[in-house]
Amino acid sequence: MSGxxxxxxxxxxxxxxxxxxxxxxxxxxxxxxxxxxxxxxxDLIEIGIPFSDPIAExxxxxxxxxxxxxxxxxxxxxxxxxxxxxxxxxxxLVFLTYLNPVFHYGYEAFCARCAEVGVSGIIIPDxxxxxxxxxKSIAAGHGVAVITLIxxxxxxxxxxxxxxxxxxxxxxxxxxxxxxxxxxTTDLKTIITEIKKHTNTPVAIGFGIHSPEQAAELxxxxxxxxxxxxxxxxxxxHGAAAGPVLREYAASMKSALD
Amino acid sequence: MNxxxxxxxxxYLPETLMNEIHALEAAYRHFSADPAxxxxxDALLRDYAGRPSRLYHAKRMTADxxxxxxxxxxxxxxxxxxxxxxxxxGQCLLAKRMGKTRVIAETGxxxxxxxxxxxxxxxxxxxxxxxxxxxxxxxxxxxxxxELLGAKVNAVTSGTQTLKDxxxxxMREWSGRVHDTLYVLGSVMGxxxxxxxxxxxxxxxxxxxxxxxxxxxxxxxxxxxxVVACVGGGSNAIGAFYEFIxxxxxxxxxxxxxxxxxxxxxxxxxxxxxxxxxxxxxxSLFCQxxxxxxxxxxxxxxxxxxxxxxxxxxxxxxxxxxxxxxxxDDEAVAAFEYLARTEGIICAIESAHAVAQxxxxxxxxxxxxxxxxxxxxxxxxxxxxxxxxRGRTVDEWQ
Numbered sequence: 001m002s003g004x005x006x007x008x009x010x011x012x013x014x015x016x017x018x019x020x021x022x023x024x025x026x027x028x029x030x031x032x033x034x035x036x037x038x039x040x041x042x043d044l045i046e047i048g049i050p051f052s053d054p055i056a057e058x059x060x061x062x063x064x065x066x067x068x069x070x071x072x073x074x075x076x077x078x079x080x081x082x083x084x085x086x087x088x089x090x091x092x093l094v095f096l097t098y099l100n101p102v103f104h105y106g107y108e109a110f111c112a113r114c115a116e117v118g119v120s121g122i123i124i125p126d127x128x129x130x131x132x133x134x135x136k137s138i139a140a141g142h143g144v145a146v147i148t149l150i151x152x153x154x155x156x157x158x159x160x161x162x163x164x165x166x167x168x169x170x171x172x173x174x175x176x177x178x179x180x181x182x183x184x185t186t187d188l189k190t191i192i193t194e195i196k197k198h199t200n201t202p203v204a205i206g207f208g209i210h211s212p213e214q215a216a217e218l219x220x221x222x223x224x225x226x227x228x229x230x231x232x233x234x235x236x237x238h239g240a241a242a243g244p245v246l247r248e249y250a251a252s253m254k255s256a257l258d
Numbered sequence: 259m260n261x262x263x264x265x266x267x268x269x270y271l272p273e274t275l276m277n278e279i280h281a282l283e284a285a286y287r288h289f290s291a292d293p294a295x296x297x298x299x300d301a302l303l304r305d306y307a308g309r310p311s312r313l314y315h316a317k318r319m320t321a322d323x324x325x326x327x328x329x330x331x332x333x334x335x336x337x338x339x340x341x342x343x344x345x346x347x348g349q350c351l352l353a354k355r356m357g358k359t360r361v362i363a364e365t366g367x368x369x370x371x372x373x374x375x376x377x378x379x380x381x382x383x384x385x386x387x388x389x390x391x392x393x394x395x396x397x398x399x400x401x402x403x404x405e406l407l408g409a410k411v412n413a414v415t416s417g418t419q420t421l422k423d424x425x426x427x428x429m430r431e432w433s434g435r436v437h438d439t440l441y442v443l444g445s446v447m448g449x450x451x452x453x454x455x456x457x458x459x460x461x462x463x464x465x466x467x468x469x470x471x472x473x474x475x476x477x478x479x480x481x482x483x484x485v486v487a488c489v490g491g492g493s494n495a496i497g498a499f500y501e502f503i504x505x506x507x508x509x510x511x512x513x514x515x516x517x518x519x520x521x522x523x524x525x526x527x528x529x530x531x532x533x534x535x536x537x538x539x540x541x542s543l544f545c546q547x548x549x550x551x552x553x554x555x556x557x558x559x560x561x562x563x564x565x566x567x568x569x570x571x572x573x574x575x576x577x578x579x580x581x582x583x584x585x586x587d588d589e590a591v592a593a594f595e596y597l598a599r600t601e602g603i604i605c606a607i608e609s610a611h612a613v614a615q616x617x618x619x620x621x622x623x624x625x626x627x628x629x630x631x632x633x634x635x636x637x638x639x640x641x642x643x644x645x646x647x648r649g650r651t652v653d654e655w656q
Binding site for chain 1: 268269270271272273274275276277278416417422423426429430433434435436533534535536537538539544546548549550551552
């Protein structure tokens, strides 16, 4: 239940990080899907707490949020999901959500509850480096990492972000919002080389990644890859029967990284 | 320029946009101090937008209410029919100076979209507007107007399909394309420097009010007893208020949309019913639920149908310098009709919220005092909706 838990995800080689929206289409279903992803080889699970206005998400994850709300998703429900998963597995868990639900819950209460249920980190796409101070110090007091993002446009910001990074660094592969991309054109090798000059914190790449081929290619520079929209779209496509599909998909991604 | 108004404001944006917002901040700081930029903008405001707008002494309304002298600041007479042109000329000119070739904007009622499309046409910029699907239906005439001006209008189908969702999609679009595109935000909201920059572009309203009142009364010391404006994000209000913030005797009154009533779920009264949150790049006050999810809001006025308020207004509220009051649909529609009959002016339904408040509080002022209403826009766009509200069908577009 600490930032150190996240290190476990990167300890056994390149990490496969799987994202799922809590409560899409129900909390019970999410719990099962997470088990399947872990059984297939996921090293770390990102649990998305649905937000009414997810400005960094493309249509696929926006739709997952809508389905989750229709199924009665809530912040309390996301904590309960994390608690149940953590009771069954040692795989590290992090939350991905937007700042307002965390702010409204109260930074202290939110971080305390993360520690209680076994969530090791928080990713908040609309909380940039400059505004992180208050949350980060509270989170650290509970052993929870605030995971920062680095984008193709970060340039002269990379050094400061990398030096202060905890947990892992989430490198955004492309401009724009989340969603499957056929091709990633950003010069990620240069960005990651620059990051590595300033930190030993592991670096994982997300946004647009869906195929084992992409994972194999990107893992030449990065310590892990993050997949969200592809997993969410498999859930949307297969519904309650998605479990075996997710397990197989996770296995294909993990073997591409080995 | 630290982007904070007390605890409110800030820059809460995805990392992808951070260097761009810093570049915008630096460009604004540079060009707002550049005499050539200022002169070009002033010339456009004068020769193209028609500034200064008139301060009209509403004598019939004054006589009817029997209280203070009432004045109407006629932003409705600007080119494109509202105060929005003041801001978009500034931002689009800035976009050109920054080397951008394309602008994007959100719009609710369509006023900001029309203004942005207009400035883009004038300055030779490509333009795309994001507008909630529901608003494209409520304001179909403005959609066609924007298309006439050469803009592409994207109907936003996410979320509640209104103004906040249009902002979401404009931000998503911007995060995918910063190299040639500036997001021209329409109100004193969003991340710094927008609240400051948009305020600066709108403060001409209050400066003119002050000078015009001095000229009309021949009294160099005259100050209004109150300045009254409607508030959605709050750009016309801050533009009218800012000149008078340091003159403590001037009551600053912002009128927010109470829709069907603040005791119902159907309102957009952020100050009356909202709480502190962080959304759309800023810390401010927002209508939200117990989980911090942004609440769906409602008003008859598409331009006030926003779940937040600019950070400087949140600050003026908590410090008590400005008063914010809720005005219902019923009150606004009655005031819309009242102003039409009494002064022969069909104002925007947004501005009618400010007129309604003055009808309510006129007797709090003595004869000889001056009360200024900022008529932020004209009401042509609202005529069909008001007819519907009164049970009449106006089918002129079919």
